[in-house]
Amino acid sequence: MESDDDLALPPALAAIAALGFGPAPDDAEAADADPGEDPHPTVDFEAFEEFLDPEDATDWFRIWTNNPEAEADQFRIFGQTTSGGYAAFWLVREDAALPEQPIVFLGPEGETGVVACDLSAFLWLVADGSGPYEAVEHPTRRSQPHQEFTAIAVKHATGERMTAREVVAAARDEFPDFEDTMAELSR
Template sequence: MEITDDRAFPAALTALSGIDFPWEYDEEADEASPGNMDYEPYQEFDSAEETADWIRSWTGNKELDGAEFRVFGQDGTGGLAALWLVRPRPLAAQPVVFFGSEGEVGVVATSLGEYLWLLAGGIGPLEAVEYGADGGVPHAELRAVAEKHSGIEPRTPAEVLAAARAEFPDFAETVQSWCR
């Protein structure tokens, strides 16, 4: 498959950039409050140079160029959400992956449409990799974005994550093979 340098930001991601994602930290309990998503959407993809620098730093592999990723968001610790260009399909039909700041990694949705339903169910990319589909609090504004931009019927976070893990069960091992 030929990977192009398409960096046109999909409308669905542009719609996310205007939403305030819930995030509160309970200092007494030293944990995030229930219903939180630690997610900060971008307004454009990282540049090819930024993506190359990131994947090289994350893996320690200076041979990688990151051309198969389009980074579009992060969590508060610097973990990144990206489209993984592994199919001969448009950007919005590529799986969404997460690379955490502490080595966490996983596929969180099989497409951008599925990802929108994951967010609508109150689960962000970090939460999906770290905790699975549990604990999400549905978010009305994100549901409206999913209804408008996903192009698919509603999904629960559990359905989104099950489909992603079934289709890409070896993603973590693939990423590990890139690490030096």
């Protein structure tokens, strides 16, 4: 078991977790909703208060990949969608600090994708009204800036402001093989 300090989120993610995205609509509500009605479409994401324990992450990853030998030590899981998909830092950059690692989405039905090149880019993605699921499944989603998340990004991000589309495009350009890497681990 890791100490509480090892499971603590970076301050920017802790701020997002404290603010929250609000409840995601259920399927019936989504079907009845007028697409022009809500200027801030719901983001299907809940940031955890701390990282998922590594042992729990490995248990989940083995089931997700259907590979009893798979290890999740390359991920630091920090949130989930209502359907059980996880968002995580992917620890692929050797000797880089956690906030400099890319962020990925691992969906409940095997969906995968790189969401952002690093934490700063992820903050701009969220500020633009998208979450990890939306970045993978709806990468061209219309910008819906969120005032409170924008304030968090302005305070914590080290990179230039980007739209969600720009964040996702940059991540896919830098890490084009993520999906193949996950497919190789799966059985």
